[in-house]
Amino acid sequence: MKSVLPILTIVGAILLIWVVAVIPMNMHLTADQAQRDGLVVTPATPAERQGYSGLGLSFANPDLIPLTYNLDRPRLPSPHQVAGEMWDTIALRNVTSRQSLVYHGWVTLSSTLVGFVIGTTLGILLAIGIVHNRAMDMSVMPWAIASQTIPILALAPMIIVMMGQFGIQGLLPKAVISAYLSFFPVVVGMVKGLRSPDAMQMDLLRTYYASASQGFWKLRLPASVPYLFASFKIGISAALVGAIVAELPTGARAGFGARMLVGDQYGNPLVTWAALFAAAITAAALVAIFTAMERLTLRRMGMAAA
Amino acid sequence: MTADTVISAQGLNLTFQTNDGPVHALKDVDLDIRKGEFVSFIGPSGCGKTTFLRCIAGLETPTGGTLTVNGMTPDQARRARAYGYVFQAAGLYPWRTIGGNVKLPLEIMGFSKAEQAERVARVLALVDLAGFEKKFPWQLSGGMQQRASIARALAFDADILLMDEPFGALDEIVRDHLNEQLLALWARTEKTIGFVTHSIPEAVYLSTKIVVMSPRPGRITDVIDSPLPKERPLDIRDSKEFIDIAHRVREGLRAGHVDD
Numbered sequence: 001m002k003s004v005l006p007i008l009t010i011v012g013a014i015l016l017i018w019v020v021a022v023i024p025m026n027m028h029l030t031a032d033q034a035q036r037d038g039l040v041v042t043p044a045t046p047a048e049r050q051g052y053s054g055l056g057l058s059f060a061n062p063d064l065i066p067l068t069y070n071l072d073r074p075r076l077p078s079p080h081q082v083a084g085e086m087w088d089t090i091a092l093r094n095v096t097s098r099q100s101l102v103y104h105g106w107v108t109l110s111s112t113l114v115g116f117v118i119g120t121t122l123g124i125l126l127a128i129g130i131v132h133n134r135a136m137d138m139s140v141m142p143w144a145i146a147s148q149t150i151p152i153l154a155l156a157p158m159i160i161v162m163m164g165q166f167g168i169q170g171l172l173p174k175a176v177i178s179a180y181l182s183f184f185p186v187v188v189g190m191v192k193g194l195r196s197p198d199a200m201q202m203d204l205l206r207t208y209y210a211s212a213s214q215g216f217w218k219l220r221l222p223a224s225v226p227y228l229f230a231s232f233k234i235g236i237s238a239a240l241v242g243a244i245v246a247e248l249p250t251g252a253r254a255g256f257g258a259r260m261l262v263g264d265q266y267g268n269p270l271v272t273w274a275a276l277f278a279a280a281i282t283a284a285a286l287v288a289i290f291t292a293m294e295r296l297t298l299r300r301m302g303m304a305a306a
Numbered sequence: 307m308t309a310d311t312v313i314s315a316q317g318l319n320l321t322f323q324t325n326d327g328p329v330h331a332l333k334d335v336d337l338d339i340r341k342g343e344f345v346s347f348i349g350p351s352g353c354g355k356t357t358f359l360r361c362i363a364g365l366e367t368p369t370g371g372t373l374t375v376n377g378m379t380p381d382q383a384r385r386a387r388a389y390g391y392v393f394q395a396a397g398l399y400p401w402r403t404i405g406g407n408v409k410l411p412l413e414i415m416g417f418s419k420a421e422q423a424e425r426v427a428r429v430l431a432l433v434d435l436a437g438f439e440k441k442f443p444w445q446l447s448g449g450m451q452q453r454a455s456i457a458r459a460l461a462f463d464a465d466i467l468l469m470d471e472p473f474g475a476l477d478e479i480v481r482d483h484l485n486e487q488l489l490a491l492w493a494r495t496e497k498t499i500g501f502v503t504h505s506i507p508e509a510v511y512l513s514t515k516i517v518v519m520s521p522r523p524g525r526i527t528d529v530i531d532s533p534l535p536k537e538r539p540l541d542i543r544d545s546k547e548f549i550d551i552a553h554r555v556r557e558g559l560r561a562g563h564v565d566d
Binding site: 200201203204205206207208209210214218219222223225301302303 | 363364365384385387389390391393394395397399400401402403410411413414415442444
């Protein structure tokens, strides 16, 4: 619990920067609105105001500063507006409603989890192959690395269109993209984990004339567990990003990605920002769950010394 | 070579090919070890003492000469699980309890559950670790961990125990204590023990036969059959015989160093 204070300090600093940044970011919009409402604005016309920076305009119109925090369609929403939107769409809506972020969150989360399971399984199997088969050792890793250099934003629409061609729609194409992003950290971590036993450990098993599968189940696999959890934590957040990205280019009607796009297209930044924060909180929660599972597993295995 | 010879090496050679040219790790090594002997290999690093032990275990393959263990090739002996091997580090699995670690070879070799439990209890008692079965390795001191690893090597009743500087990483007081216990264990189990060390007092105190080796190329320079009695209290180290043998070992080590 000693990490609470440093974390709160950082959160506080970010909030402070955010709150200050709202003023210049929104000042032009505020000034335009104030002029329409008949308030005194300097300079008086939008054309003249274009010559000012957001900061300059703020100094010229200190009276308008409070108004920058309550625009309907702000360029940068203030923290309390985002919080309000989130409260509204998470707590006050029926979870089955299309207006509910819980509904959209579940859509994204379900394909995230399916994709994560596919990606993790694939990653573990590939890692086992790499460690036990020389041909796979030489060939798989370069392809795995190459696969991650392709921008997922370019690949996602192709996967979705191609799978749609075969009549596969909805959750599965998104899960495939999640799997595509999450298998990689699992392969890398798992290969390292399976190879973590040193030469002496391998020699010891040779003195017992142990088979390769005994070596795998009794030594390599348990030794890889700490590495596996590190990979899980990276993999699950990558899977969430994958699911969101998969929702962006395809006109998906539900999910965090769809909400972000809707907010953007209809000029309603509050919706985008609320979805963004909800996604970040979801990712943090998923990572926290894996951290707790890691602690529990390692303690059970007797490896969480002191 | 007599009827009770357990390990026999004749003209044994092992050359490693490295980027700097061939390295003669072992050159023309002749040695017979009889059943029940406690043989120490002593010499500076690079003299091939560990390599020789690994050859006996079938972990390295000699490039020339013959080597038999229980009348078989080392690899056959390894398959027949003819020896237990103790490394310099205890190498216990951190995710297994002490009992679980001792059980490891028994699981691999397919002993029944009941027999596993019986053997674990027996060998842990043998190394004075009864009652620590359910503890994890990190809960034990370094000396206790090494004793657990000896128990692990004893668990499947191999007649030969090969030990590669097993107490090298421990402090002197713990080491004395473990040496005393090892002698008692040897007397009780009548195993044949091959023991690599670079401590002269340790070699003289423990062994019935001391093999002095020297490097470049790795070879045997002296083989000393110890006149010390089998029963050896720690204070035997102050006796004249002990000091005489230690002196001879030191001379042998010095002779091997003339080329430096």
